[in-house]
Amino acid sequence: MNALPSWLIYCRPGFERDCVEETQAKPVETTADSGFVVLQGKAKLAYRQLSFARQLLTLHGEVNDLPEGDRLSPLLAALPASPEKFGALYLEVPDTNEGKTLSGFTKRFQPLMEEALRTSSRLIDDPTLPRLHIFFPDEHRALIASSDPHNSTSALNGIHRVSMASDAPSRSYLKLAEAFEVFLDKKEQALWLKPGMTAIDLGAAPGGWTWQLVQRGLKVTAVDNGPLKGAAAGHPNIKHLRQDGFRFRPQRPVDWLVCDMVEQPQRVAALMTEWFVGGMTQRAIFNLKLPMKKRVAALKEALDSLRTALNNKGIRYQLEARQLYHDREEVTIYLARKR
Ligand SMILES: C[S@@+](CC[C@H](N)C(=O)[O-])C[C@H]1O[C@@H](n2cnc3c(N)ncnc32)[C@H](O)[C@@H]1O
Incomplete structure (x- = not known):
C-alpha cells in the first residue's frame, strides 16, 4: 500500500497541467479540460499556497460503473473507514458542460445520501470535522474524498458564488x-x-x-x-x-x-x-x-x-x-x- 496520500484537486478547465506543476507532485490523472487532477507522491500540500487549485482533497477511493437505479448502495459501501465521522457532505461536479448536466442529479441525491449517513452516525453537524466529498466526473463514476476544514475551502465545487448588481458597469x-x-x-x-x-x-x-x-x-x-x-x-x-x-x-x-x-x-x-x-x-x-x-x-x-x-x-x-x-x-x- 502506498503510504503517501492521493490528492484530488479541482481547477479551472484548461489549467490541469499548471495545477500539477505547481504542486510538484506525481500526476495520476490529468485529462485536459476535465477541471480536476489526481496526484500522488506528496505527504503534505497547503491549499493556501496553491494558486491554481480551487479545492484540495484527500482521495480515498473511487466507484466506477455506478448503476443508474441505485447509486447509494455502492457509494455507501465504498466509504473509507477513516475518517470515521464527517462534518458535512458535499456532492460535487467538475466545472465543465458535462458537470453542469449532473448538478441537477447531485441536488436530488443530496438529501438521500445525507439521511443514510446520518442514520449510520457517520455525518454529524460539526464544522471542525473533515468534510466528505463525493465528486462525479461523469454520471457513472464517483471519486470519494475528504477535506480538512483548515486546509481547503468551504465553497461547494471550490467556487464562491457571488451575485451581480443590476447597476454594475461591468461583469x-x-x-x-x-x-x-x-x-x-x-x-x-x-x-x-x-x-x-x-x-x-x-x-x-x-x-x-x-x-x-x-x-x-x-x-x-x-x-x-x-x-x-x-x-x-x-x-x-x-x-x-x-x-x-x-x-x-x-x-x-x-x-x-x-x-x-x-x-x-x-x-x-x-x-x-x-x-x-x-x-x-x-x-x-x-x-x-x-x-x-x-x-x-x-x-x-x-x-x-x-x-x-x-x-x-x-x-x-x-x-x-x-x-x-x-x-x-x-x-x-x-x-x-x-x-
Ligand atoms: C480589464 S480592464 C479593467 C476593468 C475594470 N477592473 C472593471 O472592473 O471594469 C483594464 C483597464 O486598464 C486600463 N489601463 C491599461 N493600462 C493603463 C495604464 N497604464 N493606466 C491606466 N489605465 C490603464 C485600460 O484602459 C482598461 O480600462
Missing part, C-alpha cells in the same frame, strides 16, 4: 466581489471594508471594481484614460482621473489599492512593490495576467520578486494568490501589510 464587479469572499472572512470584511475608507483603482474603466468598492461604502479614486460607465460615471463617491496608472501616486496613504491593468506580470508586481515599500496602502488586490506558456513560472517569478523586495525592506505582509472562478488567463493576488 468584472463579480471578480472583486469573489476576491473579497475568497481572501477575507466575514470578520475581516467587516473590519477592513468599512464605509468611509479610501481606495485607489488603477485601470478602473468601465468601473466594475470601483462599483464593488463603492457598494461597500468606500470612497474611490478611479484611474484610467478610458471612461467610467453607467452609475459609476459622476457618482459622488468616485473621483475619476484620466492618468497613467503606473505614474499615479496618492497624496496621502489609502486603505486599499486595487489594480486590473492588463500588463506584464513583472511590471505590475514592481508597481505593487513600490506602493507597499512607500507605505501608500495597507492592502491590495491585483490581477496578474498570465502568458500563454510557462504560466506557473511567470507567476512565480513575479511573486518572488515582490516577496524579495518586501523582505529586503523588512516589511511584514500576507500574500495569497488564486485563480478565481471569474479569472480566465489571470491570477488574483491579495497582499496586506501585517503589523
